[in-house]
Amino acid sequence: MELKLYNTLTRKKAPFVPIDANNVRMYACGPTVYDFAHIGNARPVIVFDVLYRLLRHIYGVGHVKYVRNITDVDDKINARAAEEYPDLELNAAVAEVTAKTTKQFHEDIAALGVLPPDVEPTCTSHIPQMVEMIKVLIAKGNAYEAEGHVLLDTASVPDYGSLSGRSLDEMIAGARVEVAPYKRNPSDSVMWKPSDDSLPGWPSPWGRGRPGWHIECSAMAKEHLGEVFDIHGGGIDLTFPHHENELAQSRCAHDTDVMANVWMHNGFLQVEGDKMSKSLGNFVTINELLADWPGEVLRYNMLRSHYRQPIDWTVKGLEESAKTLAGFYGGEDFSKAEKSFAPPVLEALSDDMNTPAVMTALHQLAHSDDRPALVSSLRALGFAGDLTDPRASGVDEAAIQQRIDQRLAARAAKDFAEADRIRDELAAQGIALKDGPEGTTWELVR
Ligand code: AMP
Ligand code: ZN
Numbered sequence: 001m002e003l004k005l006y007n008t009l010t011r012k013k014a015p016f017v018p019i020d021a022n023n024v025r026m027y028a029c030g031p032t033v034y035d036f037a038h039i040g041n042a043r044p045v046i047v048f049d050v051l052y053r054l055l056r057h058i059y060g061v062g063h064v065k066y067v068r069n070i071t072d073v074d075d076k077i078n079a080r081a082a083e084e085y086p087d088l089e090l091n092a093a094v095a096e097v098t099a100k101t102t103k104q105f106h107e108d109i110a111a112l113g114v115l116p117p118d119v120e121p122t123c124t125s126h127i128p129q130m131v132e133m134i135k136v137l138i139a140k141g142n143a144y145e146a147e148g149h150v151l152l153d154t155a156s157v158p159d160y161g162s163l164s165g166r167s168l169d170e171m172i173a174g175a176r177v178e179v180a181p182y183k184r185n186p187s188d189s190v191m192w193k194p195s196d197d198s199l200p201g202w203p204s205p206w207g208r209g210r211p212g213w214h215i216e217c218s219a220m221a222k223e224h225l226g227e228v229f230d231i232h233g234g235g236i237d238l239t240f241p242h243h244e245n246e247l248a249q250s251r252c253a254h255d256t257d258v259m260a261n262v263w264m265h266n267g268f269l270q271v272e273g274d275k276m277s278k279s280l281g282n283f284v285t286i287n288e289l290l291a292d293w294p295g296e297v298l299r300y301n302m303l304r305s306h307y308r309q310p311i312d313w314t315v316k317g318l319e320e321s322a323k324t325l326a327g328f329y330g331g332e333d334f335s336k337a338e339k340s341f342a343p344p345v346l347e348a349l350s351d352d353m354n355t356p357a358v359m360t361a362l363h364q365l366a367h368s369d370d371r372p373a374l375v376s377s378l379r380a381l382g383f384a385g386d387l388t389d390p391r392a393s394g395v396d397e398a399a400i401q402q403r404i405d406q407r408l409a410a411r412a413a414k415d416f417a418e419a420d421r422i423r424d425e426l427a428a429q430g431i432a433l434k435d436g437p438e439g440t441t442w443e444l445v446r
Helices: 039-059 075-084 090-111 127-139 168-173 213-225 236-254 286-292 295-303 315-328 343-350 355-367 371-380 397-412 416-428
Strands: 004-007 012-015 024-028 064-068 143-146 149-152 190-194 209-211 229-235 260-266 269-271 311-313 431-436 439-444
Touching (some): 024 039, 024 213, 039 064, 039 090, 039 260, 039 286, 039 295, 039 343, 064 213, 075 090, 090 286, 127 143, 127 149, 127 190, 127 209, 149 236, 209 213, 213 229, 213 236, 229 236, 236 260, 286 295, 295 315, 295 355, 311 315, 315 355, 343 355, 355 371, 397 416, 397 431, 397 439, 416 431
Parallel strands (some): 024 064, 024 229, 269 311
Antiparallel strands (some): 004 012, 143 149, 149 190, 190 209, 431 439
């Protein structure tokens, strides 16, 4: 079966032809680690996980290399670190924030059935490669130094704007490009910026500083996938300016026509009909959702929409997804089933990952009572046949309440040592107690 993928670069769906079928290479931009990932961030993670599974099925497990980075150098991280750990030295505070957020991200997406990528590079461990690429771009006349900054000279890049389909004028008018006096053109993006002593920084020919976001991905992709690779992915919002600049830098540095042959972008997710935003109060993290729904239900719900279409994320949709999965699961031990796509499932996936058609095929398998084909397809799609809350398993609510009551009694009797002992015992089981005006509540923190 021929795999067809839609390519943002050509605006066409076309047969996918890897550069080397023994080494199919894919890069997806990963999270900037300063806060819990929200459910919109989960979308590219799940979408490119399904593509990774499909490519492994087609080309063989050892013949696909998937790189998804961790962006651990970013001014949003610096701001969050200063706010959250005002008493720590900034570098130590940044390390706390990035380590904690990365761990949280890994836990959240594992609950969504996402496989780890083959390589998960961090920016902090690729600074020399970034500096090297910037030096090359300056030497080639595609970048210039100004007031301690190094900027991409967008006017020097042939076809700049071809990915996002924007002209230079449109980009200049766009809101997301920062106007600064040291830029030759407002569309020129920052590759390196100076850090004062209070900010994380690394030595460079342009002084102590830190890289800009776009050069980070250009350098990490080159390091792990080479100058030209097969697929580059991310959310649609990354097309401009992030991917446009990654692409421009990599092409100029390596004298190549493309950076990746196929560029894929997932559509945006909104919540109950509204754009997700903190000010609207509808900002929902993966972690919060996992407190109420099994990870598999979130995964299924995400895949009900085609990846290029917008998703409206609703409680109603989650309820329907939970019901559908419960109907599919028939008590089989999934871990014993093989992972393989039934032909109609593979056909739907091969058509630019048409997951709504995959769902139709799954329903047909369920109706025809072809249990082995249904179970092995679900497994291959990343479902483990488990609808228990990953964090709730083994929790005896009545026993917890009993211990909370005993602790209250101990406190009333001024036996604070015993009260603390009960709190610590529960904490060791991953159960955190919170004392509030309404009494004591508990929360799973595993
Ligand atoms: P960020 O950490 O903001 O760079 O985002 C990480 C990934 O999540 C990127 O691929 C974004 O395009 C994607 N993303 C962010 N918000 C949404 C959303 N509401 N819907 C779909 N994808 C999103
Ligand atoms: Zn990127």
